[in-house]
Amino acid sequence: MNAYGPEQHISDYLDHVSAKLGDIPEQERSEILNDLEAHIRDAVGGDVLSASEADVLNALERLGHPSEVAREARGARGHDQQTPAPANPYEEDQRKTPGALEVGAIVLTAIFWPIGLLLAWISDRWKTRDKVIASAFPLASGLVLLALLVAGAVGWSTSGTSVSVDSVQTESSSSAPQDPAQTEPRSPAEIGESSDGSGVGSRFLAVLGFLLGVIAGPFTGAVYLAVKLQPRDASSHSDQKWSSGYPAQT
């Protein structure tokens, strides 16, 4: 074993990391250094003293440059000179969690969208563009529902006409008085003929319209709002936040 043995490489490496972690709290720094040391021991097969220099150098190379490790440590805690982390970690959490207004907006959009969207428009936690898109879902489905209701009403009146014509014919042929009980003996085939096509069709349209208009649209709008919720003060912080974890390599 020469004077500059594997242990020297390891302690050089750890010293280098330690120096790069100068501004990290002592407890965290020693935790990282101890973990790195245990890693190196595992990587060279358990015993540093009997490891070959090549194995040690390989293990150190795989660990990465001390700056890389330090960058992760600093990025992970938001320890960046340019963008100090919020003094209170709770503050950071608060920025991301929705307030009562936002929760109300999302929930009510799903249940009763006119009020929900009104709350969403009051809140400043959504971009205007997202508010417009979120409003479009219930509005569009509301229009579809309206269209289906109109179509259903038209269909109802036409089918009603055909039924009455049909029953007049039946009644005239059997010459029975207009007693409801007397209409029952009609064969099922006759009843089927008069109500089949338009009845099932309009019922299907009504269900579809209900699903689209009352559930799908508002629900989609609510989900969209939930997804697009912005952190508090997103406009002033977003750029810094984006790069806070990744300061230039020193």
Added chain:
Amino acid sequence: MNANGFGTQVKRGVIEFCVLSMLNRREHYGFELVQELSRVDGLLTSEGTIYPLLSRLRRAGLVSPEWRESTSGPPRKYYRLTPEGEHTLDDYRRQWTLIRDAVNTLVSE
């Protein structure tokens, strides 16, 4: 931001997700985590970065370390997921599905 920066940022989040997921299956010590992560190419380029990450996860209460006697050598520090870590992992899974589908939709066009 350059292309390298994009990769670094995405990988950083993905590695955290993977680590929580691995610890959810069973407890691991640091070197085991690194070995598993290194089985896939290009994800963990600097193995040493896992330790600041584990330190942060511990301080956030998502993982908890426990010293165990080792059959060879000194005791090892095993990490396992805390209940809060499980909760966070569930949240990450949901977000991941959402992001993956969104990106697939937008990027494939």
